[in-house]
Structures are given as C-alpha cells and as structure tokens.
Amino acid sequence: MGNDVLLQARGLSKSFGAVRVLHEVSLDVRPGEVLGILGPNGAGKTTLFNLISGDLKVDGGELVFSGRPLRGEPPYRRCQMGIGRTYQIPRPYGGLTTFENLLVAASFGGGRSESASYALCARILGDCELSGKANRSAGSLTLLDRKRLELARALASDPKLLLLDEIAGGLTDEEGKELVALIRRIRDRGVTIVWIEHVLHALLAVADRIMVLNFGEKIAEGAAQDVIKDPEVRRVYMGIEV
Numbered sequence: 001m002g003n004d005v006l007l008q009a010r011g012l013s014k015s016f017g018a019v020r021v022l023h024e025v026s027l028d029v030r031p032g033e034v035l036g037i038l039g040p041n042g043a044g045k046t047t048l049f050n051l052i053s054g055d056l057k058v059d060g061g062e063l064v065f066s067g068r069p070l071r072g073e074p075p076y077r078r079c080q081m082g083i084g085r086t087y088q089i090p091r092p093y094g095g096l097t098t099f100e101n102l103l104v105a106a107s108f109g110g111g112r113s114e115s116a117s118y119a120l121c122a123r124i125l126g127d128c129e130l131s132g133k134a135n136r137s138a139g140s141l142t143l144l145d146r147k148r149l150e151l152a153r154a155l156a157s158d159p160k161l162l163l164l165d166e167i168a169g170g171l172t173d174e175e176g177k178e179l180v181a182l183i184r185r186i187r188d189r190g191v192t193i194v195w196i197e198h199v200l201h202a203l204l205a206v207a208d209r210i211m212v213l214n215f216g217e218k219i220a221e222g223a224a225q226d227v228i229k230d231p232e233v234r235r236v237y238m239g240i241e242v
C-alpha cells in the first residue's frame with residue numbers, strides 16, 4: 001500500500017445470521033479526500049462503518065489503516081490510531097455541558113496531557129461554532145448544535161479519518177449550508193472524510209468521489225458528478241428509470 005491510500009478495505013463481508021449484509025466490498029480512501037457513500041436504506045452503509053470502527057467484527061476481508069492491519073484491534077485502539085466517527089443517532093451525555101462532552105471524547109484519543117486536552121477541546125469548540133455554548137448542557141442544544149457537538153466529539157480524539165453517518169438529516173436549508181461549511185473547514189484542516197448521506201445536495205457540495213452500495217455490494221464508484229449520472233445509480237438510488 002502506498003502513501004496515496006489512508007484506508008484500504010479488501011473483500012469485506014458481513015452477515016447477520018443468514019442475512020448477507022456486505023459482500024466482498026473493497027475501497028481505497030485517499031488522504032485528504034471526501035468520499036461519499038450512497039445507497040438505499042438497508043444497503044449496508046452503517047455496517048461498513050461499524051467494521052471500520054471495530055464496533056462489529058468482519059466475517060471476511062481485510063482492513064489496513066495508515067499501513068497497519070486493523071484485524072484484532074478493538075474500537076478504542078482504532079480511535080487512538082486516528083479513526084473517528086459520528087453516529088446516526090447522536091449519543092451526547094445530555095446532563096454534561098458541551099465542553100465536558102468534548103473532554104470525555106478527548107480522553108479516548110489517549111496520550112495527551114490535561115492542559116493539551118483543554119486546548120484541543122477549546123479549539124474544536126471554536127471550529128464548530130460552539131464556543132458560546134461551552135457551558136450549556138448538551139441536552140438543551142438545538143438540532144444543528146447537537147449535530148455540531150456530534151462532529152466536535154468525533155474531532156476531539158484528533159482523527160486522521162472521520163466517518164460521518166447521516167449527519168445532515170432534519171436540518172433547514174440554511175442550517176444544512178452551515179453544516180456543509182463546517183465539514184469543508186474540517187476537510188481543509190487535513191482530515192480525510194468518508195460521509196454516508198441521504199441529503200444528496202449536501203453530499204455533492206463536498207464529496208470528491210462517491211461509492212454506491214446496493215444490497216451489500218458496490219455498484220458504482222468514481223468522481224461524484226459522474227456517479228450521480230450513472231443510469232444504474234439513478235435507477236437503484238433515485239428510482240429514476242432511464
């Protein structure tokens with residue numbers, strides 16, 4: 001694997017009982033890119049993230065991150081190696097403040113002094129436009145701010161690779177634009193991003209490349225503008241017969 005690949009997946013497969021959810025999916029994620037993942041409900045997108053983050057074990061296939069095999073590494077080790085993620089259903093500690101939520105997340109990054117953790121969390125709060133809400137309880141935040149906090153928590157372990165799982169849903173157009181601007185800023189700081197998203201215009205505003213999953217198999221991959229014109233993708237994902 002050369003320096004031009006941050007994460008390499010080869011032949012990933014996963015079944016739940018008799019139900020095959022992912023079948024021999026391979027992909028390369030290049031440093032600095034934003035790779036979008038599209039696919040109908042149940043296509044296996046979140047399962048792919050769970051295999052990368054270590055929340056689920058692979059049945060078959062290999063994952064290599066920064067040149068190191070991930071096999072056998074538990075989720076907290078993958079987090080320390082530089083893999084951060086958000087969850088489709090955010091899980092902040094509602095009773096803790098925004099800043100406290102970040103400090104807890106930063107502790108998973110490991111190997112940082114208390115003062116360095118405080119400095120990192122303060123910087124991330126600024127990046128995520130949450131500085132003015134540092135002392136608010138997370139449970140009292142608006143939807144947009146909860147999404148910002150979910151991103152901020154994923155950033156608090158200082159990831160090289162950030163996995164975003166459907167973060168744009170439920171926002172107004174204006175809020176969606178603010179979220180897209182934030183994701184661009186994160187990319188501009190050098191964080192590589194893989195983003196599962198159903199809100200297509202948000203994804204297309206940022207993604208360099210797109211991969212499409214259907215019934216656990218990769219059906220398309222390439223430059224974002226090319227992939228969304230692919231007749232098979234339009235049929236499967238957008239229900240457009242061409």
Ligand SMILES: Nc1ncnc2c1ncn2[C@@H]1O[C@H](COP(=O)(O)OP(=O)(O)OP(=O)(O)O)[C@@H](O)[C@H]1O
Pocket residue numbers: 016021039040041042043044045046047048
């Ligand atoms: N832990 C699990 N146990 C059993 N079945 C599961 C489990 N996790 C996911 N599945 C099933 O695997 C299939 C793929 O789920 P997955 O969440 O990966 O899809 P997805 O593409 O992310 O869908 P969505 O867009 O709706 O989030 C679904 O049929 C789901 O019900």
